[in-house]
Amino acid sequence: MSNAVRxxxxxxxxxxxxxxxxxxxxxxxxxxxxxxxxAGVHKATASRALNPRTSNQVTPATARRVLTAAKRLxxxxxxxxxSLSTSRSATIGVLIPxxxxxxxxxxxxxxxxxxxxxxxxxxLANTDDSPERTQAQFDALLSRKVDxxxxxxxxxxxxxxxxxxEHGIAVVLINRSTDVPLFPVVTGDDSAGMAAAIEHLxxxxxxRIAHLSGPSTMSTGxxxxxAFRQTAAAHGLPPADTPVVECSSYTEDAGAAAAxxxxxxxxxxxxxLAGNDMIALGALDVLRERGLDCPDDVSLxxxxxxxxxxxxxxxxxxxxxxxxxxxxxxxxxxxxQFASADRVPKTVSLPLHLVVRGSTGPARAGR
Amino acid sequence: MSNAVRxxxxxxxxxxxxxxxxxxxxxxxxxxxxxxxxAGVHKATASRALNPRTSNQVTPATARRVLTAAKRLxxxxxxxxxSLSTSRSATIGVLIPxxxxxxxxxxxxxxxxxxxxxxxxxxLANTDDSPERTQAQFDALLSRKVDxxxxxxxxxxxxxxxxxxEHGIAVVLINRSTDVPLFPVVTGDDSAGMAAAIEHLxxxxxxRIAHLSGPSTMSTGxxxxxAFRQTAAAHGLPPADTPVVECSSYTEDAGAAAAxxxxxxxxxxxxxLAGNDMIALGALDVLRERGLDCPDDVSLxxxxxxxxxxxxxxxxxxxxxxxxxxxxxxxxxxxxQFASADRVPKTVSLPLHLVVRGSTGPARAGR
DNA sequence: GTGAAAGCGCTAACAT
DNA sequence: ATGTTAGCGCTTTCAC
Numbered sequence: 226m227s228n229a230v231r232x233x234x235x236x237x238x239x240x241x242x243x244x245x246x247x248x249x250x251x252x253x254x255x256x257x258x259x260x261x262x263x264a265g266v267h268k269a270t271a272s273r274a275l276n277p278r279t280s281n282q283v284t285p286a287t288a289r290r291v292l293t294a295a296k297r298l299x300x301x302x303x304x305x306x307x308s309l310s311t312s313r314s315a316t317i318g319v320l321i322p323x324x325x326x327x328x329x330x331x332x333x334x335x336x337x338x339x340x341x342x343x344x345x346x347x348x349l350a351n352t353d354d355s356p357e358r359t360q361a362q363f364d365a366l367l368s369r370k371v372d373x374x375x376x377x378x379x380x381x382x383x384x385x386x387x388x389x390x391e392h393g394i395a396v397v398l399i400n401r402s403t404d405v406p407l408f409p410v411v412t413g414d415d416s417a418g419m420a421a422a423i424e425h426l427x428x429x430x431x432x433r434i435a436h437l438s439g440p441s442t443m444s445t446g447x448x449x450x451x452a453f454r455q456t457a458a459a460h461g462l463p464p465a466d467t468p469v470v471e472c473s474s475y476t477e478d479a480g481a482a483a484a485x486x487x488x489x490x491x492x493x494x495x496x497x498l499a500g501n502d503m504i505a506l507g508a509l510d511v512l513r514e515r516g517l518d519c520p521d522d523v524s525l526x527x528x529x530x531x532x533x534x535x536x537x538x539x540x541x542x543x544x545x546x547x548x549x550x551x552x553x554x555x556x557x558x559x560x561x562q563f564a565s566a567d568r569v570p571k572t573v574s575l576p577l578h579l580v581v582r583g584s585t586g587p588a589r590a591g592r
Numbered sequence: 593m594s595n596a597v598r599x600x601x602x603x604x605x606x607x608x609x610x611x612x613x614x615x616x617x618x619x620x621x622x623x624x625x626x627x628x629x630x631a632g633v634h635k636a637t638a639s640r641a642l643n644p645r646t647s648n649q650v651t652p653a654t655a656r657r658v659l660t661a662a663k664r665l666x667x668x669x670x671x672x673x674x675s676l677s678t679s680r681s682a683t684i685g686v687l688i689p690x691x692x693x694x695x696x697x698x699x700x701x702x703x704x705x706x707x708x709x710x711x712x713x714x715x716l717a718n719t720d721d722s723p724e725r726t727q728a729q730f731d732a733l734l735s736r737k738v739d740x741x742x743x744x745x746x747x748x749x750x751x752x753x754x755x756x757x758e759h760g761i762a763v764v765l766i767n768r769s770t771d772v773p774l775f776p777v778v779t780g781d782d783s784a785g786m787a788a789a790i791e792h793l794x795x796x797x798x799x800r801i802a803h804l805s806g807p808s809t810m811s812t813g814x815x816x817x818x819a820f821r822q823t824a825a826a827h828g829l830p831p832a833d834t835p836v837v838e839c840s841s842y843t844e845d846a847g848a849a850a851a852x853x854x855x856x857x858x859x860x861x862x863x864x865l866a867g868n869d870m871i872a873l874g875a876l877d878v879l880r881e882r883g884l885d886c887p888d889d890v891s892l893x894x895x896x897x898x899x900x901x902x903x904x905x906x907x908x909x910x911x912x913x914x915x916x917x918x919x920x921x922x923x924x925x926x927x928x929q930f931a932s933a934d935r936v937p938k939t940v941s942l943p944l945h946l947v948v949r950g951s952t953g954p955a956r957a958g959r
Numbered sequence: 960g961t962g963a964a965a966g967c968g969c970t971a972a973c974a975t
Numbered sequence: 976a977t978g979t980t981a982g983c984g985c986t987t988t989c990a991c
Contacts, residue, residue, distance in 0.1 A: 269986080273987095283960065301734065305984080308672045308985090309670075309983090309986095310986045312967070330692040330718070349715075350716075367668065368672075392621075624968065669968090672968080673967070677983055678971090
């Protein structure tokens with residue numbers, strides 16, 4: 226028998242006898258084997274005692290012994306080993322298109338709140354709305370064996386999601402959906418939001434209303450544009466007076482570019498309905514650029530009610546989306562899916578409401 | 593028994609009997625053994641061929657065979673297994689105090705950019721500046737065997753960090769540091785930033801300048817306040833004219849509360865230097881509340897130059913902090929630490945500069 | 960109720 | 976250069 230081994234068991238003996246809190250400052254973290262040894266039971270028994278789901282398979286007395294041993298050693302289960310063994314990780318991957326857009330931190334909070342109560346952890350990845358980056362982050366998360374995904378990055382035709390669906394990976398979509406329904410999706414009721422916005426504008430006397438739509442490759446861009454056209458028509462506004470200009474992305478720059486195109490071709494509009502608040506920000510810049518007052522010359526409505534838009538000048542009228550709920554509801558759906566193995570892509574649509582602030586006003590006669 | 597439950601178990605039974613399509617669409621992902629078999633080599637050889645670091649130990653011909661086999665099978669390495677085997681995970685944990693503060697997404701981007709080129713992935717966790725939540729997230733990440741941490745959540749006395757240091761866990765601090773230097777830290781040169789801000793104010797004729805400091809439990813709050821006092825003294829401003837009011841947190845609400853206290857006790861100040869932009873936002877609200885014009889009655893300076901503050905009315909004068917670089921530099925330091933196992937907590941201090949916008953103006957005679 | 964043993968997928972000595 | 980073997984730390988049959 227080697228010196229090292231003898232020495233080590235001497236230490237253990239002494240520790241057990243003296244009932245000392247033992248924790249080396251630098252040595253490798255204790256394993257379940259250490260706990261088992263200290264408690265005087267087999268690894269397997271320790272495992273059962275430590276796991277809430279199986280702790281009833283063990284006598285209360287040994288359970289306590291194991292638990293106190295674990296506490297004494299400051300035992301922390303190695304989730305990597307556990308994952309390898311169970312092929313589940315109690316973590317879920319969250320893919321967010323752009324964390325710098327203030328609405329997504331709220332979504333994340335919703336997710337974490339809903340997940341935390343069930344012992345799951347969120348692993349967040351930012352994709353910058355780049356398909357390559359999305360794929361890379363997806364793979365990275367997958368290779369870490371996340372149990373499922375919460376994705377706010379879907380495109381209407383999304384090869385990544387198609388593959389994920391083929392492979393039977395659990396996914397819940399947030400906000401954006403695919404054309405072919407593959408996964409459950411939690412979204413806002415964009416049509417209703419659009420309708421409320423247009424109604425507000427027509428009530429104010431506007432008859433020439435433009436929409437700066439989000440990218441048509443995304444369900445939100447496409448859907449809101451569609452809702453815009455339908456609602457406008459329903460209000461008797463001819464297509465010629467309700468132009469739609471598509472933005473290349475949901476960014477301030479893209480919004481500004483689209484707004485310039487709009488005014489070049491359609492200088493007579495009296496109101497703009499932006500595809501989201503970022504686009505609205507860009508439009509607001511262009512309004513200033515062209516010497517147009519908001520709301521006196523042109524009314525402006527955003528979408529999302531993201532943080533800080535109430536602090537703009539003028540404060541932005543916008544469609545409020547309950548982002549926290551979006552995240553929480555999606556997380557709930559995912560957990561539900563784990564439990565029931567139910568493969569029916571249900572859709573949850575959350576109600577939206579218009580928040581009227583200072584960027585909308587009566588249509589001016591002269592324009 | 594409810595309908596729903598019966599229905600669900602019927603489904604399960606049917607699936608099991610029919611050896612269902614689920615199994616066919618989602619057979620387990622291929623392992624390295626599958627790749628090896630297809631390539632006609634041993635697992636270990638396949639492993640060597642697949643790993644860039646060891647691929648030279650294998651003949652080019654077999655390397656190609658293995659690679660193509662891997663491609664044919666769409667093989668994705670199981671990082672959980674790899675981690676268990678190597679006790680390294682090529683992931684690093686990132687702890688962020690508050691993702692809704694727009695500066696942190698920038699930090700994260702810096703981190704990801706610096707990490708990505710080295711094959712590391714960031715696992716992000718939001719802590720809401722709550723010690724409990726921070727501890728929980730830290731443990732969760734640790735049990736997933738992250739190789740190290742990037743933390744922007746440090747408190748001046750931080751038991752969590754003390755423990756982490758004892759356990760020899762690799763950490764690099766971002767922005768905030770501990771009183772006792774435990775880990776490398778990347779921060780902005782707050783003293784210089786403060787000095788620039790005060791100089792700007794005195795140049796404009798201000799002699800009664802208040803500081804709404806961040807929490808003194810955080811190095812940023814404490815350090816900036818200290819720099820404020822020193823610089824003010826150096827400019828010949830007496831302490832009585834340069835009050836410091838501490839905010840309970842870096843939030844708009846806390847900033848507003850502090851601003852109210854300030855004006856109640858010290859109505860004569862002509863300029864406010866906020867501990868960060870969020871606090872400045874709160875101060876701005878209070879200015880409006882009290883009928884004071886900014887900058888005509890009171891000048892206001894923020895700290896960080898976070899997104900959107902240029903869109904306020906008035907646009908906020910603030911100290912710009914290079915957040916992207918903060919993150920990137922910290923990530924670089926951490927990777928460096930992996931390589932050299934060097935345990936000297938070096939400090940990197942990045943230069944800051946004042947961005948003058950519309951919230952600062954000449955001191956008014958009457959005030 | 961508890962122990963023994965196998966195995967999750969991979970890497971890393973150690974052979975050959 | 977490649978095959979063999981032995982784990983990494985945990986869970987989970989299967990015995991007893």
